[in-house]
Amino acid sequence: MExxxxxxxxxxPKHLILDEKDVVELLKxxxxxxxxxPRIFVTDPVAKALNAKKGDVIKIIRKSPSAKxxxxxxVVVNA
Amino acid sequence: xxEEYKDQLPLSIWEEAQKELKNNNLTKKQEKEFFxxxxxxxxxxxxxxxxxxxxxxxxxxxxxxxxxTLNIFHFAGVAELNVTLGLPRLIEIFDARKEASTPSMEIxxxxxxxxDINAAKRIAALIKETKFWxxxxxxxxxIAKLQVxxxxxxxxxxxxxxxxxxxLKTLSESMKDTTVRQNKDDTIVLKPSKExxxxxELYKLKEKAKETFIKGISGVTQVLPIKQNNxxxxxxxxxxxxxxxxxxxVDKSRxxxxxxxxxxxxxxxxxxxxxxxxxxxxxxxxxxxxxxxRHILFIADLMTASGTVKGIxxxxxxxxxxxxxxxxxxxxxxxxIIDASxxxxxxxxxxxxxxxxxxxxxPLGTGLPGLIARIKKPxxx
Numbered sequence: 453m454e455x456x457x458x459x460x461x462x463x464x465p466k467h468l469i470l471d472e473k474d475v476v477e478l479l480k481x482x483x484x485x486x487x488x489x490p491r492i493f494v495t496d497p498v499a500k501a502l503n504a505k506k507g508d509v510i511k512i513i514r515k516s517p518s519a520k521x522x523x524x525x526x527v528v529v530n531a
Numbered sequence: 532x533x534e535e536y537k538d539q540l541p542l543s544i545w546e547e548a549q550k551e552l553k554n555n556n557l558t559k560k561q562e563k564e565f566f567x568x569x570x571x572x573x574x575x576x577x578x579x580x581x582x583x584x585x586x587x588x589x590x591x592x593x594x595x596x597x598x599x600t601l602n603i604f605h606f607a608g609v610a611e612l613n614v615t616l617g618l619p620r621l622i623e624i625f626d627a628r629k630e631a632s633t634p635s636m637e638i639x640x641x642x643x644x645x646x647d648i649n650a651a652k653r654i655a656a657l658i659k660e661t662k663f664w665x666x667x668x669x670x671x672x673x674i675a676k677l678q679v680x681x682x683x684x685x686x687x688x689x690x691x692x693x694x695x696x697x698x699l700k701t702l703s704e705s706m707k708d709t710t711v712r713q714n715k716d717d718t719i720v721l722k723p724s725k726e727x728x729x730x731x732e733l734y735k736l737k738e739k740a741k742e743t744f745i746k747g748i749s750g751v752t753q754v755l756p757i758k759q760n761n762x763x764x765x766x767x768x769x770x771x772x773x774x775x776x777x778x779x780x781v782d783k784s785r786x787x788x789x790x791x792x793x794x795x796x797x798x799x800x801x802x803x804x805x806x807x808x809x810x811x812x813x814x815x816x817x818x819x820x821x822x823x824x825r826h827i828l829f830i831a832d833l834m835t836a837s838g839t840v841k842g843i844x845x846x847x848x849x850x851x852x853x854x855x856x857x858x859x860x861x862x863x864x865x866x867x868i869i870d871a872s873x874x875x876x877x878x879x880x881x882x883x884x885x886x887x888x889x890x891x892x893x894p895l896g897t898g899l900p901g902l903i904a905r906i907k908k909p910x911x912x
Contacts, residue, residue, distance in 0.1 A: 456777070458799070460783070461802065462784050462785055463787065463798055463806065465801055465805075491836065492799075493838045497798060499799070512801055517824050518543070518824060518825060520543035524832075
């Protein structure tokens with residue numbers, strides 16, 4: 453029995469791993485350190501599916517009821 | 532056309548602007564003016580930096596909450612399926628209780644099955660957790676032969692699509708040290724393989740047999756296929772999303788659970804956030820109240836910011852606060868202060884509550900920016 457690909461679920465928005473250049477830009481834009489970003493665990497099913505490592509920043513493109521699309525960022529941390 | 536403005540506006544506004552542009556022929560110059568004005572209006576209608584949105588959100592939930600206390604003991608839902616709603620459910624969501632009081636799932640079916648009630652019933656029977664006692668009319672202990680005899684309920688077995696062979700097979704697999712066989716008159720005999728069994732052990736065997744898991748998904752105690760928007764949907768009492776995702780007849784991308792921790796485990800933190808929003812919205816809508824969606828979004832973001840779901844409680848998001856005084860001012864102040872003094876914690880007084888306590892201006896609104904004035908020396912004439 454093949455495993456269900458959870459990234460296809462309606463509740464799961466698009467997750468992308470940012471490359472380092474974009475991370476630097478992001479932190480500069482908001483004038484924050486990486487520790488101030490919201491978090492996602494390495495053990496999170498979606499992070500696992502993306503093969504994300506600790507310290508990666510994941511860009512999440514959510515469907516938003518007010519803005520239609522909203523971008524959110526989470527840094528991968530150990531659980 | 533006008534792509535350069537796309538980054539500066541939310542997608543919904545941008546798309547609406549595109550529609551308007553199509554209807555009205557504007558010159559390049561007018562278009563630029565239009566977008567400049569639009570962006571300016573958008574920027575000025577955003578919430579200002581330093582606004583205390585937390586308090587606004589708390590108020591926005593608090594007022595409708597008082598309305599809800601008037602009818603807290605309402606149970607609603609379809610047919611015999613009970614679902615906690617109203618204020619108790621809202622508290623459950625925001626406290627992030629590990630055990631939901633009425634976990635339930637909404638299972639959508641694939642296109643081939645969702646129009647046919649019989650197919651829906653068949654899948655529902657597949658999902659429902661069935662224990663041996665549900666298939667039996669009577670359990671009795673035969674003292675002379677030292678065995679347990681079970682009279683089967685044929686109708687229930689037909690409804691749940693369980694054949695005699697299936698039942699015998701699962702029973703003999705799960706009951707160790709027991710021989711299972713079937714008499715001609717639809718009774719099943721369970722006999723311990725060991726000679727000279729005591730009566731007490733026989734009684735234990737009977738009780739164990741009753742609770743033996745036959746088939747289905749563990750945790751799902753009730754199933755109910757209902758018609759919803761021209762298709763059959765299965766509602767359940769009890770939740771086990773991970774197992775449901777293993778069934779091939781299920782439309783997995785739409786099936787959900789109202790148990791937020793289950794969604795978190797199966798689909799991750801972003802899905803849990805979505806589940807919080809949906810569940811909170813469901814309660815508020817059902818009560819006929821109106822809370823702006825952005826307040827709910829904000830709470831959901833806050834609860835999921837740490838990578839797991841944390842409730843608005845002293846063990847949840849409040850424990851993440853940096854300031855000792857802020858933590859102490861919420862609940863159990865003495866414990867927080869004692870712990871902090873034992874650890875030698877420092878309070879930077881960077882947030883609101885601690886500054887109120889020490890009687891200083893709070894960093895909100897106009898109190899947020901610090902002003903440094905550089906006084907120019909008057910130029911010598």
